Amino acid sequence: MYARAMAAITTALLGVAALLLPGSDARAGDVAGEHVAVIGHRGASAYAPENTLASIDKAARLGITWVENDVQRTKDGELVVVHDDSLQRTTDVEQVFPGRSPWKVKDFTAAEIASLDAGSWFGPKYAGTRVPTLRQYMRRVEHNHQKLLLEIKNPELYPGIERQTLKLLANEGWLDRQHLAGRLIVQSFSADSLKIVHDLDPAVTTGFLGTPRVSDLPAYAAFTDGINPSYSSISTGYVAAVHAFTGPHDRPLEVFAWTVNDAPTVRRVVRYGVDGVITNKPDVVRAALQAP
Template identity: 75%
Template sequence: MHARALAATTTALLGTAAFLPPTADVRADAAVKRPTVIAHRGASAYAPENTLAAVDKAAALGIDWVENDVQRTKDGKLVVLHDDNLRRTTDAEEVFPSRAPWKVRDFTAAEIARLDAGSWFGPAYAGARVPTLAQYVRRVDVHQQKLLLEIKNPDLYPGIEGQTLKVLGNEGWLDRRHVAGRLIVQSFSAPSVRAVHQLKPAVKTGLLGTPSVANLPAYAVFADQINPSYRSLSSGYVSTVHAFTGPHGRPLEIFTWTVDTAATARRVAGYGVDGVITNKPDVVRTALGGN
């Protein structure tokens, strides 16, 4: 651990770091950097999550970054869906009534493509489909957006890290332009994040969760970000994370989730986070002083 990391760690552990009040405003001085705003599962407060419509809505709001989730089908295709089953966000229960518990891994990509992934959200989105990862990144590219991609449940899908990178490569997302500033791959699984880094060291990676300070040196070897829930954050923890240097020679970053109110957005920005993941990116952007 670097000396500056040790000092910050000591401060955090002793609890001497100051906490900003919940309504603290982001100062407009040069020392405060406005966090990046990331549309969680697309602009998911306004369109069905993880669909192309949610990507389009984020683009219409002028949001550069979108976040998504990747699962794998029975026939080995990658689809964009948060849950490991199809019940909550599709009509799988109606279309395939005898296929309980409707796990993604028990359905082929062609079967999933038949499902309505929009009606649950509202009639205006009836007929929206679960996109494949290839379809999703193409739409993100159309809008010249950037992607925070989460590998979901990697224990259910052995080898999904390499497969995800293969799809990204086939779609042109591993070229210098994308890797340099338009792509981050994250997961709650440290082994999964490590696998992505080992397979493609140039790709920026993030570890979801709030790991202990003692584990940060090990994670900094292969993760560029530590991405916790906003409920677990303090200014001391953020400072401690920033004190470590990641695999690409830069301080570790923090993207926090899932922030949907102006007051919370201002609070975590005051802590010094680098990004805010939100279902309501327009609300957060306005709270942080964006247009």
């Protein structure tokens, strides 16, 4: 194991060195954006309230296949799709339940959260939009024939959320061969959470959110299939180093960069050789990738 890891690190560092030589380029074909996935961040969140059914429907209307979401758990154990650990920013919880500051997701029941308006903050058109349960969300993604990058959010607040999420996905038919072959990735900022997911179901594709040191990549490659960093934290050399490692499904680790919303940045990160771009404006990214 040690010898394999050291060989991989050596290969990665040699790849970095080659990419830093004068005249070296990113991976052939990727400058034109070929084979780069476009992932709608919390749906098409520049155009509809984030993490709602309206947002993934908007992504579908834009022709965007991949969407990303965030999963947390209510006081009574329901999995819901919401980004912040507080409901304050994206709902009217402060008006509906004024005495329950700081309005944490984990302190409200599913019924209470379902009563909240999760759209008016974004615009009058979306007044009355609701926070979806993960079950509702999965059924809409399936209806739209979309693919899902599912983030387990704040797992330290929700012991056992990994097992519960996988059970729901299984019940909704998302852990069969067809879905696992290319329609589902589970990601988290928590390496421990991803290890749990991998141990519970090694067939699930996973992605680590962050930018680990190259020397730490062998450890990550044991339980994750990708490294998903902020675009501002990477370079051509770093992406090449990640690609030099093989994940648990015997494929090179992939890199999905976030959150990229303008054409110049799209072109820059694609030249780094990334495999996917996570964005609030998937139409802008797609147009940049298709531009000559």
